[in-house]
Amino acid sequence: MSQGLRKVTIAAFVLLIVLLAMVRWGASLYIDWLWFASLSYQNVFLKILLSEIGLKIVVGAVVFVLMFINLLPARKALLKAVESAKQLQQDDNIITLYQSPWSKYVSSGPVIMVFGLISLVMAFFIGTAVTGDWVILQKFFHPSSFGYSDPIFNKDVGFYVFQLPFYQFIYRLLTWIVLLLALWAAVAYFVAETARGGGQAKLFRSESARFHLSALAAVYFAIRAWGYRLEQYNLMHTQSGIVYGPGYTDVHATLIAYKILFFVSLLCAAVVLVNVFLRRFRLVMYTIGFLLVASVALGGVYPALIQKFIVVPNELSREKPYLENSIEFTRKAYGLDQVESRPFPAGKTLNAEDIRQNPETIENIRLWDYRPLQQTYSQLQEMRLYYELKNIDVDRYNINGQYRQVMISARELNQEQLSEQAKTWVNQRLKYTHGYGIVMSPVNEVTGEGLPNLFIKDIPPASGVDLKVERPEIYFGELTDNYVIVNTRELEFDYPRGDDNAYSKYEGKNGVKVGSIFRRLMFAFVMGDYKLLLSGEVNSGSQVLYYRNIKERVPKIAPFLQYDSDPYMVVDGGKLYWLWDAYTVTNMYPYAEPFTGGLNYIRNSVKVVVDAYSGDVKFYIADQKDPVIKTYSRIFPGLFLPLDKMPEGIKSHIRYPEDMFTIQAQKYTVFHMDDPEVFYNKEDKWNMPTEMFYDQEQTLEPYYTIVRLPGEKSTEYIQILPFTPQNKKNMIAWLAGRSDGESYGKLLMYEFPKQELVYGPMQVEARINQDTTISQQIALWDQRGSQVIRGNLMIIPIKDSLLYVEPLYLQAEQSKMPELRRVIVIHGDRVVMEPTLDIALQKIFGGKEQPAAPPQQVEGQQQPQADRTVSQLASEANKIYDEAQARLKEGDWSGYGDAQKRLKEVLNEMAQKAGQ
Template identity: 35%
Template structure:
């Protein structure tokens, strides 16, 4: 016969076994579901170790764990203390009838069995929710720990910028988190008081016991103290206010909101004192007075009073009241956008070069870029892809020394096109077709007789002409938009390229890129990460194989340094026999006192700078080896306090620019995204006088885009669509910046820089006359500088939009374009290049023709605009000859024009404005005659009768040649 106690004990043992089984099964399920996450975590660590950036992985992880752990534990302890006090505080009145409140009854039963379980579980769950989110503040935490002085003081509170950039963001987070944590603890505590009967919803006895009121008063006092500190910090946040005419603490902020916040600090502390006093009094009167006064004065002082000051004091006299704060904003913004040291030069942009005088600019004209990287991409693809599994993702403009001469070039990297392999088998995708091969280089200022690029480095196997950059490591494992993974150095040979006989030239990877699959554990981890069992079981994968998991250089850099922002235009460089990718990385903040937020409306959508910031530095150049994937982070702006803070957190990651090879350093160009932001801001912030800034009469804007592509298109526009895809608004888009080789006024040597044009700000951009030209130069990457060429105020000088309009307004040119743009051919206008010639200005634009069925753009004409004169010829030399009447050695097409001139018995040294070429088309002659006529009219108005007669004689000679060289008489009507 069983003893009842034995039965109870066995039932208890059985129940415990069931609980253990359930817990074990639950743990196994969680483990299985977490296996992939664990694999990703482990393989990420392996990847960081493979690129020698373990310190970034480790310190970032520790920062997140420190924050999550500290805030979770902090909340748990505070909550548990408060709930323990509430649980231990027993009411002195009869308990509530359990039949009338089932929840209270169940809590009472549970408390008898597990007296601590509920408050521990409630605190733990809430702590995990509230505390774990703190890990997202790891960047602010790192900067808070490694604050570096700016040695610049804000004008309102006279504190170093470092407090606002490094300290204030994390302190404000602490305030927000503490307030939220106390509110949640207050709610949990109140709920527990209800469950244990200290707060009752019915009965004659008091609903809330005095001890509960005392406890709540303590929590409310803590909330008041936290809020007071929050008001104190909000005073400093006024330095980034957006309520004034410009950003920063304006008149209303300084004279109304700042005193209000200071007063609210004392009001909050006073409310806290009332809550502390109520700990003894244990009533409702003092808490209600404190809360009511706090809420009322917050509304009046923080919202109503500032609104009255803004409406009735500032608005009627804004131009006077805001001037001191505008001056502060101008100074801070110029510092934040690195516009303090823009070199300003006067630039006449005139048109007074003589025929012989143009020869002095032969070096500049010889370097004029004709090929557009975007337009030439289909040409490079058609002519140099060679195989379907290769393609050019993009082309870059750069300058190289070709046979001892600095030459603008177009450079393309032949990348792997994994979506177009002969077969999409696993072996093909991941083992055999693992990389691209080689590069293609063509001078950007040269065009073959058939209108195609003159390739210096091209073909497979690679062939190089004299002067081409040397390339000894042509395999490209890391490149742009390169998704997925490959396994290099497996037992399967990897294809470099195929020779005409159909045989493949193969290789085995010998570099250090990727993670070595040295163990079954590592293989299994990657198989879990990608859900691909072949990584684990394939006999072609051995312990020397290397899995490359991040082959897109942009993804690789962003994952390796998530604390930096990256530009949208990585570009390749051939140096020391290898291919490298260069990316510009930026440090930014939105906390610079009085700094204006950057206008990013003209940035590429893919730019990492599409964010809110008022301080930016191109602090880092990231150089990635295309063969190994190894990244090197070079500090290009060691004065930047933010990058110095990250250097302190991640020792050994960053290197000085002095350690970069000279071959690489010579190709560090001015970053495009930074230049776009700076140019956009400089349009307003070149004005340093606060009164002039407010009136905006001297403000500039970027020139309207003269448009690339179809010549019939108007100025390029940016169209905004709604969620359904329908256009809701449009505006004329800004001219994109252009990389080109140019010679600045007062300089003899050409530089490779980036160029942008300004026009006056006007409604619907009616004003398109040139006000300035901005140039960004980078001398070896360490000396980035901006130069502003400012045209005379009040003079009409054609901007890019007007120059483009002059092209289409020339009847002869329009007719010829129309003839080319038909019968299966399509005309595309290239970029309008701005060419300074001393104190003179010229525009050059290539004209492409491509088949509408099979795009292969070829340069067929070159258009030159010089003042009111426009010429279009098959070569740049020919167009210059049309305008200036001389042939210029070294310029594209010089040999063709010189030969034609010699064949016609004319001399290139003649001073007549135009030397006609026998057999020219009538449209070209008409264009020349029209330009000469305009010159003659200008000479007549100026009283220069000798020059007027010379131009008229030239017109007569030109028309005489035309009549004698055609079978029928051509009637020509000159404009006028």
């Protein structure tokens, strides 16, 4: 193959690769357009697409033009260098004509082409680098006001959230462009100097090179001056001392340094330009060195001296106003300034009448921990290997006229768990398309076998209450990670029915129709699935359902929101929906201490509802006051709906979100201290509490419950988390996030008197461990082929007192199906463990006497006889012992205790007989 043909082949191959990449990109874009159109979000798609492509094109065009213009002066230097290299050289009386090896490559046309190619490549890479920055651009053009300003620069907080990020983006972009311009200009001049030949190339031997690079240096210094201006505002997001944000040193040293360096940079730019015209290029290097020295001296040494000699000896007095700023703005950033604090009397003792007056609270104490219940649900209700109850959520419903707290889990279909023989294309794409139904049980009811009492169970869903599931199919969920095709000639598997299966057809309209052969070809190409193109089961009316996992589906529409870790299933009108909390966040809120990921502002501004059957997605604004969601609403008109447009049945299930509540609680452990001196000394720092789960100590998770808060007239659904003081285990306060009605979204803090002892979670756990009866029984249980699981410790406020409840589960080694066997209740100085909560409460508080159980004839038990021999008594003792062990394995503590009493009586009788 000739060299020319080889070059043509390589060029054709490269062109083919580029063409395929463009086709792939275009096809994916087309498929995404069809998907957005199926959900009626074409405007969102276009806004995101045009913003991103527009930003890339503008940035790329600017880079191309600047790079090309920047390289043009070097073209002339290259041509001159080649011409000057054609010179006569005399060596040992021999005259030769020297020509640089570069000369055959350097001519006006090829140089222009090379410069154009370099500019194009740089434009492509920098344009690609700004992918995702379209959000910064759109927020800059649609800012909102927060209504209050920072205390240092007196600028509205919206400036930092919406405008400063754009200025920083432009600054970083210009800095990189100038550095790249200088780099490629230096390369071009280096090549030109090399082309002169006859010795080692010197970059600054050429006057044009020195002039060009000096001009770029002047531009860089001018940009750097703007950078110092922006860094003044960036002080609002730094932590150099005890304060997040600017402290004394930052305001009185670093800020002054940035102001001086701003003028120094401008002066350096002017000096460089003047020296260019004076042709004293050595001074350019001195100017650069001067700026570096000034930066180190003013930006590093001077603030360090101020900190050491001015601040440290009088730190509290110097930092006090800045501590106040940090406390104020951090509390605002996390909504902690809206926390309502109330006193909670300690040492109060409940009585039976208090228990009777709070039936809704008592009846909704959660005895089922979601972790062991997950295994129990799996054993009882997954039915088939391909079904999976992935998560268990806690919610509340009006059931049979009562406000009940329930556990609920969606039965999704996990194709990964199909048998290998069943993992055919038809099964995975056309037949096994959806999950089916839910499992629901009350939080406090247990069957005689220690299992949950299921309100809704089985396939098809059978309900024992007035809550029905009439559309149980789940096409969209947390396990639906692949695409399926519905409305094909192949029937869809609905659920197993005896020896046969039930089948159905998808009736939704939110899928994308296969349509024409072109569209089918696009699907096959993008999905990488040629069988979709060849299958005779698929017709033009079939619908392709993709992006079915809600954790991919929802962020595909609104990638600028941050989402809670736990979407939860809701039943309304017989249909199933996913309800998911979304947050507006930023890392640019001034003076606010950040949480995970550097973010330092959060609001639960959006509630997302996804139809589990049709995949329809709706976004509702839950916080109209949030400036960030106001900006997003302006960027995407029509995307967000007011909360009053949400169906009432779904709206009744919105709740204070878990992740936000946890973040706020973590921040509140420190920022409940609003006195700067107390804050500085961390005198009243709180800790997140811990509890025992299995036999490990771990952080206590916030939990939902239904209670009547002190001073309120009715019960409500709230989220609770207690706090403990630093280095102590007693409880100092508890935080409540409210979820019902007009109180939704409010935080209440109940603080205990500091002079009173209120048991914290680990102190309660210690009291349980120290109770000899409980600890012995748990130890016996753990030694007989079973494992004891200690569930969530629930701290339930009732009137002005607290009730502690901890469930115990028994799990056999051979089975992963934990059973609820005991409930431990602690109040005041009483610790009891009983088979049910009702019995435990009765034992503590008394009240109406339960009728005595009639004596039971236990299998193998002999009635007392007047004249039994020692041998007969020994036989009887063995039988009673075996019976006691059987009761122990079953967790029947009452039967075990009765057997032990009878065994003692028989042994005493044996001793009397032996002594006769």
